[in-house]
Amino acid sequence: MANISQPSQGAWTRMLPSSTAAFHRISALLTLAILVIAFSFASPAFLSVNNTLTILLQTSVIGLLGIGMTMVIITGGIDLSVGSVLALSGTVTGMMVKAGVPVVPAMMLGVCMGAACGLFNGFVVTKMKITPFVATLGMMLIARGAALQLTGAAPISQLGEAFGVLGNGALFRMVEMGDNGFPRVIFPGIPYPAILLVVIAIAASYMLRRRAIGRHIYATGSNEEAARLSGVLVDRTKLIAYTLSGALAGVAGNVLMSRLITAQPSEGVMYELDAIAAAVIGGASLMGGVGGISGTMIGAFIIGVLRNGLNMGGVSSFIQQIVIGFVVIGAVYIDQLRNRR
Amino acid sequence: MSQTQLAPARFDAEAAPLVEMRGIEKHFGGVVAVDGVSLDLRPGEVVGVLGHNGAGKSCLMRILSGAMAPSHGEIRIGGDVVEMGSPQDARAHGVETIYQTLALADHLDAPSNLFLGRELKTRLGNLDDKRMLAEARKVLATLNPNFTNLKDPVSSLSGGQRQVIAIARAIYFDVKILIMDEPTAALGPSETAMVADLIRKLRAQGIGIFLVSHDMHDVFDLCDRVVVMNKGKLVGAHPIDEVHKDDILSLIIKGELPTDWRPRNLEAAQ
Secondary structure, rough: OOOOOOOOHHHHHHOOHHHHHHHHHHHHHHHHHHHHHHHHHHOHHOHHHHHHHEEEEEEEEHHHHHHHHHHHHHHOOOOOOHHHHHHHHHHHHHHHHHOOOOOOHHHHHHHHHHHHHHHHHHHHOOOOOHHHHHHHHHHHHHHHHHHHHHHHHEEEEOOOOHHHHHHOOOOOOOOEEEEOOOEEEEEEOEEEHHHHHHHHHHHHHHHHHHHHHHHHHHHHHHHHHHHHHHHOOHHHHHHHHHHHHHHHHHHHHHHHHHHOOOOOOOOOOOHHHHHHHHHOOOOOOOOOOOOHHHHHHHHHHHHHHHHHHHHHOOHHHHHHHHHHHHHHHHHHHHHHHHHHH | OHHOOOOOOOOOOOOOOOEEEEEEEEEEOOEEEEEEEEEEEEEEEEEEEOOOOOOOOHHHHHHHOOOOOOOOEEEEEOOOOOOOOOOOHHOOOOEEOOOOOOOOOOOOEEHHOOOOOOOOOOOOOEOOOHHHHHOOOOHHHOOOOOOOOOOOOHHOOOOOHHHHHHHHHHHOOOOOOOEEEEOOOOOOOHHHHHHHHHHHHHHHHOOEEEEOOOOOHHHHHHHOOEEEEEEEEEEEEEEEOOOHHHHHHHHHHOOOOOOOOOOHHHHHHH
């Protein structure tokens, strides 16, 4: 048994699907570190506590979308509808709150709305046999249209303080009253969205690595026919992946709208591309069968840090798009170079 | 005419059949891929299934393995009519299939492939990767002692190793009826010999085997009986000691035996 590589693998390395994926993750992590170092030199405020929290907040939405996207991409599909589903879920929650439903059940309903959109995507992909690109493109229009129609394209504001807690609150926040009568923040706390992201990321990673459904998601994307012949319920597996992606878009929508304390039917345009970019930078293959939550998290932070750092450097949002576009192409190109070896 | 001098029967021809396929038909629109085929398989019997590409043999085997539903006809296993709606159904009845394409998920490692669709789990329902690895190591070692890279994705393995995984997946579980579709097509000589040994071993355990093959040597070496399909129909079913290679070729190509055909075992006895 001399040629078994890494004879004493620890628990965490066994979670990795293969060494190439691990390599990809290390290179992505390195990129993230270089970005952070570069931006801290460029702007002293970059590494401040407040800015770090801002990055966490900004990244949590991309991260939540990216987790769902990763599952769908591993099955060999794609979900272009998450940006629109995010908007529809957020506005449904907003309308519920406006109609007098308490915040928690209203948010749950919003997430269910997202899950329903995802389930519909899965149905169109598996039963109507329409390619994921077209199926979710359809849902992208349906969900956006529904959000705009329901609200008359007008944002819903004055949703009350409770609605803003999820997006603006923080755990372990410490405030003392200053001598001048104004509150002074000792520790800004850990924002709820960041906690939510970590919890969901761990749950998703556990599902993909340790549960049969996760293995079936990889198998389906790796070789759908082989998975079917091996007894994997391929359609059910895909339905679950799309439904989870929709539900997570719903969660992200609630986080985002809560942060704004306004339900914006026009929010989240092109967010699906950030989510896809996060997954791909993190090592997911659009051909299916490859990808992971930790990689996607790193990818989400690379995008979040890039956006934030460029903002602080005063770079226009147009230039930011150009930069992120090149980063995506570069990440995939490097991955291909390595696989060709 | 003493048949006992010839190849002794290696299975019990009187035993109840494992599988009885009756009047199996498969239509694709107007095309008849399988046309009223009836075929039995007894315990410990190796039946060679031959025919041109497109003669319907793969289609027939896919129907038996649950990968395809027949348009007409019934399948009995152990005397009971069974519904083969899916590969899971077939497996539940002890029908295992080694596909020519091997049907492996390239990005997963050998244990994951071996247990795909019937993963071993811990009491909490988590995947029991440790046990799957140990079991895979055991069963793969019986097939190929040099198989040690169990944690690599199977895409990085050799053709022989991939074949071994596909075989292991079929025999690890409680198999009664084994369908092997061109199991040696991608293999070198030593690996082919390994597969031949394995077939003999499984036969001795009373497992019935359908061997789809183009290799006449394999067929004559391993099979008790040979059936030939031509244009969707079963055109011949003969004990292997009844026919010559040329007779089989005639059945494959023309769909009939040579006009001057006499059973080989009778010729020899004269």
